Amino acid sequence: MYYQSAPHPIPPDIGKRVLRYRPPPWLRNGHVQSVWPTLFRKVSMTEPQTEVLPTSDGDQLHLDWYRQGSDRLAVLSHGLEGHSRRPYILGLARALLTAGWDVLAWNFRSCGGVMNLQPRFYHSGATEDLERVVNHGLAQKYNALFLSGFSMGGNLTLLYLGQQSEQVDSRICGAVAYSVPCDLAGSADELAKPSRKIYMQRFLRDLNVKMQEKASRFPDLIDVSGFEDIRTFRQFDNRYTAPLHGFRDAEDYWASCSALGKLRDIRVPSLMVNAADDPFLSPRCYPESRALLGQHVRLDAPRWGGHVGFVEHSRDGYYWSERRAIAHIQSVV
Known part of the structure; x- marks a missing residue:
């Protein structure tokens, strides 16, 4: 199954046009931003090619592939109780496809409408599953691989890269993570x-x-x-x-x-975007010092955006977060 271009493709110069996020006044509320996309956003995509990837402990991971013959692959990780076809995943997938990437969106164990086979399910530190997905993608002979995650998937993505540290595969070129509860205890308290x-x-x-x-x-x-x-x-x-x-x-x-303590170990250009009005995040989810961020992680903290929001009403249908992701990719690839 191959992707068909969106009716309003992202212009090739999108990376030069991303400005500071300034939503209209009625969207300058973290709670509105957090619920709006779930209630009202629809993203039209062709059906992906599905695959079941076995794990070493006798379980299964369910994958959605969007291929268009690119030599570059983006791997997308959803949030808590999400799945690979949530609007935020499809929105970023559509943007990446239009920008020339193949996309692999995967479901955590027990997500995506299929219960997994083992007693365990998923959690914020299950990097062995992400590693299996990444290695499976790299085995398809891609020259570059980009990672992105939302909420819990953002923590998982950054934790994985921090654990990989100096041993990270040279084809992994960068990452962007949104609404990241990198301080799990603090976010639970929030x-x-x-x-x-x-x-x-x-x-x-x-x-x-x-x-x-x-x-x-x-x-x-x-x-x-x-x-x-x-x-x-x-x-x-x-x-x-x-x-x-x-x-x-x-x-x-x-x-x-928690990814917070591993950020400084990351060795690929990584962007963490946490809105200042995110109702899920604790103060420690906004690290500013290089001692915490390290040399390869940048924090963007827009004033607005809520939790996995960043809503934008535009003719082409893309949200600001998707434009920001493409701009970051263009800056590192």
Whole structure:
């Protein structure tokens, strides 16, 4: 399956036209920005070529390929309880395709409408799965590979690059990550606030459905009695994420899997874009010092944008975040 060009392609000089993000006044609110794309954005794309990639522990990863014969590949990672066909993934995929890249969008274990085979599911530090996807992409003989991730997928992307450090494959040329909860503990505390209850309820509703299915498959390992009493990620991660993935507790999981402490080890040009009004992020998700960022990571903190928002009403249908990604790619490739 090959991609067909969008009706309003990105001009080749998009990298020269990206300005500071200035949405209209009614979009200068982090909560509006965070929910608008989910409720109202539609991105038209041709059906991708799908593939099931086996893992070393007998599980499966489900991939969406958009190929157009390029020698450059972009790998896209979605957010918590997202999937490879969310509007933010499709929007960036369309922009990258028009800019001349092939695209591989992948689903974390248990995401994308297919339950995975093992008791474990996904978490913010599952870089072994991202590494498998990256290596699979590189095996297709691409000359360059670019990484991008949103929210949890952004943390995963930067954590992976930090772990790779000096050993990173020379074909990996850069990364851009949006709305990154690189301080997992702080972000969990932010989402535990009463003013964030609407987001927390939605996450827990979706996770409840998933854990109910997990419990039906693995009743000796997973108990969902009393799930309705869970109100925070601390409670959920203590009960499920940590024990199912080999962590002592939620604090151990967050400390081990936050990208913040690994940013300085990254060795490819990487851009982290965290809006200042993002309702999911803690103050530590905006590192400014070179001691934390290192020499290869840049933080952009637009005043507005919410969580995976950056809405733009334009004739060509692209959001500011997509233009910013293409500008970054053009600056490093």
